[in-house]
Amino acid sequence: MSENHLLPPQEIELKLLLEPEAQTVISHHLAAITLGRSQKKRLITTYYDTPDLQLRQAGLSLRIRRSGSLRIQTLKTDREEGQLAIHRGEWEWSIRHDHPDMDVLSDIPYGALITALATRLKPVWVSHIDRTTHTLPYNGAMVEAAIDEGYVQSGNARDPVRELELELKDGPVRAMYGLALALQAIAPLRLGVLTKAERGYRLHTGAQALPVQGRKPPLTGNMTLAEGFRILIRSGLNALIDNQSAAEAGNPEGVHQMRVAIRQLRAVLQIVERRHVDRSTLRLFQTELQRIGRELGEARDWDVLCLETLPAAFPAHKNDDRVRMLTDAAQLKRAAAYQKIRHELQAPALTALVLSLSLWIEDAFFPEGKGGKEISLSHVAPTVLDHLQRKVMRRGRRISHLSPKKRHTLRKSLKKLRYVASYLEALYPARAVKAYMKHCKELLQQLGKNNDTVVASTLALDLRKTHPDLAPIISAFISWNDRRHRQALRALSPAWKRLRRAPLFWHE
Template identity: 35%
Template sequence: MSTEIELKLQLKPDAAGRLADHPLLAGIAPQKQRLLNTYYDTPQLDLHARRIAVRLRKKGWQWLCTVKSAEPASGGLALRSEWEAPATPGEIAFDHVEAGDLHDFLEQRRPRLEPVFTTDFQRQVREVPFGESRIELAVDRGWIESRGRRTRICEIELELLSGRIEDIFGLTRQLQADLDLHPAIASKAERGYELFLDLPPAPFRARPAAIDEGMTPVEAFRAIALGCLEHFQRNEAGLCAGGAAEYIHQARVALRRLRSAIKLFAPVLPADFVATYGRTWQTLAGALGDARNWDVLLEETLPPIAAAFPGCRDTRRLRKEAARRAKAARKAIRKLLAVGEYPRLLLEFTAAVYALGDTLPLTLSGFAHDRLAAHARRARKLAARHAELSPEERHRMRICFKKLRYAVEFFAPLLPARRLKPYLAALGQLQDELGMINDHVTAQALIAEVLDHPPGAPIHGWIAGRHALLIDELPESLETWLAQRAPWR
């Protein structure tokens, strides 16, 4: 078995020719190959469910059978386990797969394996010395095909043959300075399955945190932060296409979780990392927040108002203006994602996360207990005073509970499920109610931007009434949460 450390970059077709003229590649003649690959799975897609890829590859006159795991990628970087051995055309064998459980899993399903998609592409390969490393730079151009459908391949893969992972990022920085290269996270296998299943694009939700008790706090932060980055990147295409409001919501949640993770783990992170990357995402997060506010007004707040005041000219005016503002906010997001600094930020953040080292002798379980307890104490202090809180303090309480929920979700793999489930359910209900209260406060402000009505106007009165009802319901949800036993105790 080998561990494949690979950085994938999207490449525009017109940039592929200019890549060969880059000074870093001067004098390095490429090896040219045509690679024809067939990927296999069972009719029930058992391998896909386990995030495993099995392929037969024709490389010149040689045939290879490859098995790959498919750990999630972030910032374009993927670390995958790989087993590869010579093969006979049309025959799949797993003798070279050393991992016993995986070998048995594959052998049990081998009789039912069938082709699901193919990739056919030309590859130009250069071995580039950089820093203390040898890096294989491959330019792939061709197609993925399945069931009469196909999609283009045009990408760069940088694979670390020997040396340091930092050098992959260093080489990419220098290439990005001259070429439009965007970190990509979808492997050819993942794209092939999407084509086979004819899956329409859909918003992507956060995966559970991939941490365990054997990790150090910094290792856990690395897994959580890169998971948040993956969450954002997998919604990026929907943002750029001006897609459904849920893309904006999920992208916003991803950045909120990322910024919360940086603050949560700040005691074990370098101060300059926290200062830099705690602020770096603010502009993009602000643009997403603006778009989300108009979306909520349009899709959640206005429909019941329109039902309460049928035929009201103000509601029609509000809907029209809110739609215009939401469209403008989406355009602002696309502009931010189109600037050259954005793909460089993805790369730099990923590089900085991988460069983090451990300096404090802390166990992850002890660190998690201390941080969760501190977050819960702050939330309890505000909850105890809920009846006397001002709107600003109630907003602060909402933020406090949101950070607590993210922290509990991050550390969930370390916590007993029996107590975790009811605790998260109570916390989620409370956060939802506080979120709706905040949505009404935000709606009042947005409506005031559009309409010049006095605060006592009917629409404002309707929102104020709903707001008051939610505040009346809040004590019950607070009591339910306060009654839960903290799962980290």
């Protein structure tokens, strides 16, 4: 294998979804600022795989794109982790026929795998796209902006496509984020999470959008604060956006994972809050993340009540008419909360937040240490963890006597400490980290049980206001929930004592 093919050429692109009105406005704007003339093409693209989708399972997509008499065969890898803009390996060849050419694959890392499957490769789905391409300079970069309109099709199933695809041809990636924000200020745009290949495979298999659990990004002790911070923010943004489709589809775990991503992003922002000069910008990001988190939180609360708490409260009476009426009333509230989520996630605000954060971290200023050297992540870590630990210790005093509101505040502070500690644990000995994190998790579980009981009673009382006919069954539920609450309270103090006495791994 030649050295030039060890690493694939990189494709860096950002997808933005368009409504018809926005498409018209964006098209006119791009035509006015493009270099030269815009190019228009009709593209018919066929994707190939085995009947059991072995290429897909290997993280590859193989396609042939026809435009007039031209045939281009392309192989792409799955997008890389930790990047909002889609980074993928990509190889292209001009070929003569409408079926995959195995000969051109001989000198790439995946050639042997694909060639071994050659006799089993069949068309799995196709896209029909009208593309208008604009090439334009923007803030020191050259960006290709393509407006695609058409559909993907597998069998008799179709999925319409209307999107703006920004591809970085040369220059810094921040320019692409800046252009996306500038265009979003002209017309409402929404981040597109799925590539056309992913949309086609989903259409082909009939698979629903699934939640994605965020992966812990790899940090090392020799990283600078700026490097570690950027990695953590990109990871959180990916987890947020990757779960959007599942949340919109009504998947409870998708909502949960979006909330987790928001809490993690807010915790990461606190890492630099006391060291960064641009605190006003940080506060704006924190406020918007908190607002979106509250919207998701309402649906999550109804999820827990409908899917976990009510079944646990009436396990032997699920066919009782009163229980069924209570469950139906709660499900209506849950459906309304999900409708609000869909409206929120399809609005431009989330896209503006994600693009703004992505652009900001590329240019964020970090103060230098002694001698003009960049501050290391390992140097800052103990100070950050000490600050979060002190806040937890202060808010947890006399834990069994705290009001529900103060216990919830303690829980949020402890979650931030745990998130940051889990990110930074790679900088410290594993044994010391494991013992401390065990006690963190234990107390969080007990605080979570307490919070669930408080929220359940609040939601039940809300249902009683709108459904007075359900008062008897709601009273029975509240009595059961009160017993659960008292039991959860008794477990708090022992868990708190164990955490309070746990050695701080960042000082060992």
